[in-house]
Amino acid sequence: MRIEGGTGRPPARVLLRGGPDGWHCVVVDDAGGERRTELAAPGTRWSGRRDDPEPPWWRQRLAETAAGLRGLVGERLTDATFGEFGAEAAISWFAVDEPVEWEGLVTLGEPDPARFPGRVAPFVVTLEPGRGAVLPDAHLLFSTRAADAWTTLDAVAELCGAPAPRDAFVCGFAGHRSVRVGRGSLALSTEEGADGVERLAEIVGARAPGWGGNPELRLRLDGVDLLDDPAADVVTLFRDLGHEVVERGRTARIPAMGLNLHEPDPPSPRAGRFTTVSLHFPSAP
Structure with a gap:
């Protein structure tokens, strides 16, 4: 619209x-x-x-x-x-x-000063397959307990001047909370392990096409801007690096990394760039 x-x-x-x-x-x-x-x-x-x-x-x-x-x-x-x-x-x-x-x-x-390139630093989330993610002021590892993951989201909200994280029910997970980052969102989901401890299970970053707000959310992996580089280039680059990329509709998956990349769902037009990235611990082959 x-x-x-x-x-x-x-x-x-x-x-x-x-x-x-x-x-x-x-x-x-x-x-x-x-x-x-x-x-x-x-x-x-x-x-x-x-x-x-x-x-x-x-x-x-x-x-x-x-x-x-x-x-x-x-x-x-x-x-x-x-x-x-x-x-x-x-x-x-x-x-x-x-x-x-x-x-x-x-x-x-x-x-807004963030309208002008270079005036406001983006909020960069660096994904590390098999480990988790690095935030500007924190690490989110798949070994992180749920309470610590929620505390990290609270800190992100304070840093970005955003409302408190929102709690939501997501099927298959024990807990799910999300926080606004500019016009994007960073969401964490947890699940209970065999030892009965609830830990971080999935990291999701999303940002619609257009101006990303203040600060702009960036998702990076191996130097690739997953939400900013053209989707076709992202897929080609990972294939050139030797990764198996499974494409289906508007979704590209790299199973060995536990990485899923999504363009907007229909009826929205294809954006030419991914708008949602999710990372979970890779499943055993």
Whole structure:
């Protein structure tokens, strides 16, 4: 989803509305001009059987959808505003009819210094197959106990000025938490070993195409920028280094490393670059 410029005037307000068939936003400029963008999200109508009432959790699902769309609209609007006016656009949201209708007031500000190459150092995660990963101020090894892994994520959140890590259920793992790094995310999953101790089992880094935020998340392995170099070049390089690369659809796997590389899932267009990288301890051959 892209919010286009085109009125020639800076934005002043944003309206976000959900309806039975979908969601849209309307950007209102400082002279009252409007431009509407349809958003790729399911509608607000409960899609169960005709006579079924809305389940108790449905309103919470709508609230989560709205929260995600507010974040997405904020990112796309500030990108468009920076491209057209050289300024960032911060949105202060308030509910009109929670959770399906929101209005935001737009404040323009100085451009983020991370917009300019070399001004802000990226947050580099160096992957080490069979061992784990090296962060700017910490090591995450597959021998790391769960409590220490979560403490490391807390420290990442503080370093990056991000909200506290989020806990989520992921099938097959004992625990899963993620933290925002710029516009990307770093996630850790744990599993319980045969000795009954819960340890780090998987490291996942993700970043959508476009500007990576402040700081920008980088995933590196053997000097290769896994999220920045073209996907085809990454695959070719690892093959040239003698690794078996298994490609299926938009996913490339290197089983001997425990490395998985993913482009965006359909219906999103192929980005030409990987947007998600996961590393786990390699399985025995």
